[in-house]
């Protein structure tokens with residue numbers, strides 16, 4: 001990939017910069033999760049009004065049909081501006097692209113536009129208490145009922161479920177089929193009696209994710225995505241987009257954090273210590289390698305039409321580097337970085353989940369070994 005900007009890429013970047021400069025998101029609300037989420041939602045609405053919510057989506061679905069390079073510029077400019085994370089991140093990066101790949105014309109018409117405007121938030125109902133890495137062993141059942149489906153089971157770790165209108169829900173429709181074949185993918189309406197959302201308290205004190213108790217929830221045939229028994233293939237589209245898209249987004253966040261740490265360390269006069277400079281330099285190097293690897297992932301998407309298994313490598317490198325960075329912050333800034341309300345204390349604790357969310361590091365290493373390096377399958 002040629003990383004020099006063309007004239008049109010420079011124009012794209014300048015237009016976006018001008019938009020970001022003209023938008024004031026206000027100060028980030030602290031200590032109130034709902035207010036914080038509303039702040040992110042407002043930002044996404046503003047992005048949508050300006051035509052910036054999903055630059056990577058095709059124009060016909062409300063995107064800008066941005067090239068791979070322009071998408072990369074988009075994420076980097078958000079980071080440069082210190083902009084909020086759009087509220088409907090799972091809708092924009094996961095649900096939208098999955099619906100575009102597998103949806104009928106009616107489903108695209110119905111679901112895509114409200115994702116862009118953050119009018120309808122999405123969550124991802126894949127993991128269950130006994131099905132995380134081994135997702136295909138999930139037990140949530142969908143049973144035929146007249147012209148629709150009755151769904152029962154339990155999901156866990158469902159991020160953002162408390163704000164969601166829709167859920168990308170993977171359920172078993174044929175218990176007699178081999179485990180990967182008996183699954184179907186539903187677009188489940190969260191606003192119904194059969195769906196209960198219970199928040200889970202995290203190490204950070206937040207309740208970012210939830211348990212989902214589903215008891216006789218209904219879905220119509222129009223909410224089945226990709227056809228009956230095809231759930232595993234559809235879910236793989238979601239997972240590939242998660243690792244490639246989200247990882248790109250997150251490496252940009254990593255860069256923001258690293259810049260903030262470097263500034264604090266410099267302000268404290270610690271950069272004259274060559275040991276400190278060396279340790280910061282190492283994280284800087286890793287962040288840069290990660291950025292270039294993310295670009296390589298985007299090139300694969302451009303070539304093959306969808307993200308490849310390389311996204312697993314980016315996700316794994318990102319989680320490792322983010323944990324290294326937040327540990328370094330606590331070591332360099334000392335006890336001030338460990339106070340309850342301190343940004344670095346939050347980042348340090350939140351980073352623990354990085355090597356679990358979106359696929360654990362062990363599982364990602366298996367994928368890289370088998371599908372990128374072509375090593376024999378693990379047993």
Ligand SMILES: Cc1cc2nc3c(=O)[nH]c(=O)nc-3n(C[C@H](O)[C@H](O)[C@H](O)COP(=O)(O)OP(=O)(O)OC[C@H]3O[C@@H](n4cnc5c(N)ncnc54)[C@H](O)[C@@H]3O)c2cc1C
Pocket residue numbers: 123124125126127128129130131132133134156157158159160209353354356357358359360361362363366
């Ligand atoms: C912050 C956060 C947000 C999340 N958000 C969502 C969400 O919105 N929606 C959703 O569906 N899920 C979500 N998850 C769940 C996440 O996808 C799972 O936690 C993850 O897939 C691991 O599953 P598990 O927790 O059941 O662990 P397990 O699969 O039980 O793994 C336990 C341990 O065994 C190891 N292991 C398992 N299999 C293998 C293997 N084959 N080889 C080597 N080691 C192995 C794992 O690496 C891990 O260390 C979230 C998780 C976190 C931390």
